[in-house]
Amino acid sequence: SALLEYPENRLGNVADLTVNEPLDIAYPDADSPGVLLKLGQPVEGGVGPDGDIVAYSVLCPHKGWLMAYNAADRTLNCPGHFSRFDCEAGGQQIWGHATQNLPQFTLRVDDKGDIYADGASDLIFGRPSNVL
Numbered sequence: 001s002a003l004l005e006y007p008e009n010r011l012g013n014v015a016d017l018t019v020n021e022p023l024d025i026a027y028p029d030a031d032s033p034g035v036l037l038k039l040g041q042p043v044e045g046g047v048g049p050d051g052d053i054v055a056y057s058v059l060c061p062h063k064g065w066l067m068a069y070n071a072a073d074r075t076l077n078c079p080g081h082f083s084r085f086d087c088e089a090g091g092q093q094i095w096g097h098a099t100q101n102l103p104q105f106t107l108r109v110d111d112k113g114d115i116y117a118d119g120a121s122d123l124i125f126g127r128p129s130n131v132l
């Protein structure tokens with residue numbers, strides 16, 4: 001999938017995160033809600049000292065419904081038409097109607113533990129391009 005670059009934004013700090021408890025964020029702007037997650041084991045696209053911090057859009061790629069995190073199986077789930085996305089596998093669709101995987105935000109962590117996003121793996125729902 002293509003990497004879309006957006007202006008860099010600070011999402012939080014490593015110290016703000018508890019394993020498997022999603023933190024609400026918005027990236028690249030206020031109209032694009034997402035979650036910042038510490039998964040407790042190294043995962044695809046994971047950053048930080050444990051390689052386990054990831055961030056995803058929570059707008060379903062199918063029709064843009066707001067999705068909810070399921071801590072039991074570490075997925076994002078859509079109440080609209082029940083698409084499911086694996087947060088431990090780069091936002092891969094497990095089931096559903098969407099025609100793309102969930103956009104994963106690309107992250108970096110600085111030496112103070114601040115977490116920044118600077119792009120996305122796929123187009124965020126409703127956006128025809130990477131223009132803000």
Ligand code: FES
Nearest residue numbers: 060062063078080
């Ligand atoms: Fe999410 Fe249709 S809007 S599955």
